[in-house]
Amino acid sequence: MLFSFFKKKSKKEPKVYENITPLTVDVHSHLLPGIDDGAETIEDSLEMLSKFAQYGYRKMILTPHIMMDFYQNTPEIIMKQLDLLREAALKKGIDIELEAAAEYYLDEGLIEKLENEEPLLTFGNRYLLFEMSYMNPSKWLDKAVFMMQSQGYKPVLAHPERYTYLSRNYSELLELKEKGVHLQVNTLSLMGYYSKVSQNIAEKLIDDRVVSFIGSDCHKLKHADRLQEAQALRYYNKALSLNLLNNSL
Template sequence: MRFLSKKDVPFKEVVPDGYIDIHSHLLPGIDDGVKTIYQSGYILEQFENFGFKKVITTPHIMQDIWPNSSQTITSNLKKLKDVLVPLGITKIELRASAEYMMDDLFYERIKNNDILPLHQNYILVEMSTFAPPINLNEILFEIKLAGYIPILAHPERYSFYHDDLKKYDELKASGFLFQVNLLSISGYYGEQIKSFAKKMIDQGYIDFTGTDVHNYHQLEVLEKGFEFKIAKKITSLMKNNIEFS
């Protein structure tokens, strides 16, 4: 008798037609993601093989750590796109936005409208995994004032909220949408986050998905796939990303 493995459905079989990934770190050398153009090209080639239609890659913007500007991101994107065709990567569409840490730098940029949206008026934001921003309400006010809709990256990883789901209800009510990391459901960040990610999916908190791939190792983990009993739910959620086409 064969026992079902924990990751019984390969990732490629879970990906819906025309999937659009909205969270990754594939611009080389500007954050903790890939280091070279060729690493970027390899991962994008695999994404193409998985059936992805589009990748909107999202380098970190963090004050004092990765204070990337809209210009550094767009110029880096152009360099990467220039090599994709010679590398034979022609089916996948590549765009760039950012994953904005909700810090003082972001607060200034949102007020100055120096923002690269994901698509239309959506922006991808994150908070520290140690604590939420003290001025979260002020930041949200500025986001709304500027006409953007914030998508909170990987809410399942903010362990300071895990004991109180009402905090997630409050975030939703205040205007945040939620994007789960597919790596979280694979168990990459540990069993606790995996379990909480599945709980958030089951209870209807999650709006969108993202790979959040930074490197080859994460790609390999993702490629193995997911437990059979949750695979269909993941495919269904991934279809929501058609919003970004």
């Protein structure tokens, strides 16, 4: 059966997690305006930033897509939009620190960048956020992880709970973690926003204590609006009881 690997929740598991530190740094969002499938305008960006500030975030690491066939963003494009948004947020009085990296899609374009040792956009201590096809395994995964690590990057797999084929091969996620790949779960996955399957995988990853980051993956205002609801969930708070790296950034 699809979820035969899920262990039953212990009846002794506490329902309330006390003495946890709120999340104040988001490591995955698409708030830079007009360069991917996230915010379309600067007004959209500011409205979402205001929500994050209200929720207690002090820093946002903005990670627009870089994808060979769809979003051919460059560091120059991304940093230009970051400067524009920083200026607009300052004028608006939104008290939140803004940085930018990228969410790289694992395609030939990323492999070529790694082979040519092009400088890649990272956050914190050289954390490199990447994603893969949701439907099919990537033939470049092992090679890409090896090259990232060989060049001093710390690979971070975005939303591992959302890859359909890995829902049937959960052990592969644990193997990636053992190889040094950090796992970043989406906040909204914990409320079943994408699917029940994704929610179950996300919860299992938290149960197994292999999650390094929680990220909003916020694209639209509707995502930002749901974050406060997700923050009340037991599994969100259980995730915060882990040794997450967000607030260290």
